[in-house]
Amino acid sequence: MIPLRDDNPTEITPVVTVVFIVACILVFLYEISLPMPSREVFLYVYGAIPAVVFGHNQLPPELVNMPAYGTLISSMFLHGGWLHLIGNMLYLWIFGNNIEDVMGHAKFIVFYLICGVLAALSHALIDPESTIPMVGASGAISGILGAYLLLYPHARVLVLVPLGFIGTFNVPAAMVLGLWFLMQLFSGGMSLGNQGGGVAFFAHIGGFLTGMALIGFFKHPHIRFFNPPHVPKASDSW
8 A cells, every 4th residue: 555645634734854855855866876886885875784883894994984873864865766766755744743743843853763663673682693785765664554553543544555456545554554564563573583674574564663662752741542533624634
């Protein structure tokens, strides 16, 4: 299922969500402007490499632009291709605005970065000797998805489902996010022992669980968990 939009309105303008999206797009445009050898070097310099983060290995001195732990943050703004970028930004736009709404701009920045860092560490702990750089915002966005599931499981999400034909369905967020998380668990289990690159499923799992654990501390006190379905007024629209 590919989410297209939700019916969950916000009270504030999601400034930080937009800034994160724009930053990721700009960084990616810079990435693809580099010739291939330089692009690979760029990803190694600013991606999160488990062996480097844990001190089991190190980059050549001429490639060290920041402490290894700094790459846990810089890696969130890198992406491996157009599909990687578009998929992440779609999820961030649909679900991020509501999470920013329930905690405010400043707290949302901290929440996003914490989820991203702990997600990256979750991935790195699975294979701490790996020298493959991890890139992408999906760990931080997974934290947003975990928070959204606890706050708005009944919100309606319009999804695109390819079933031999292209169909759209309006389903509860709990279905979309619950199935997404189960897929990460299944795919993560299947990927154990695979030493090659690929999708960082355990970053998704770690980020999702982090978001669920932290949302209670970051949300405004008056915001309840498991909010009832939003009933659109006449003025509401997709």
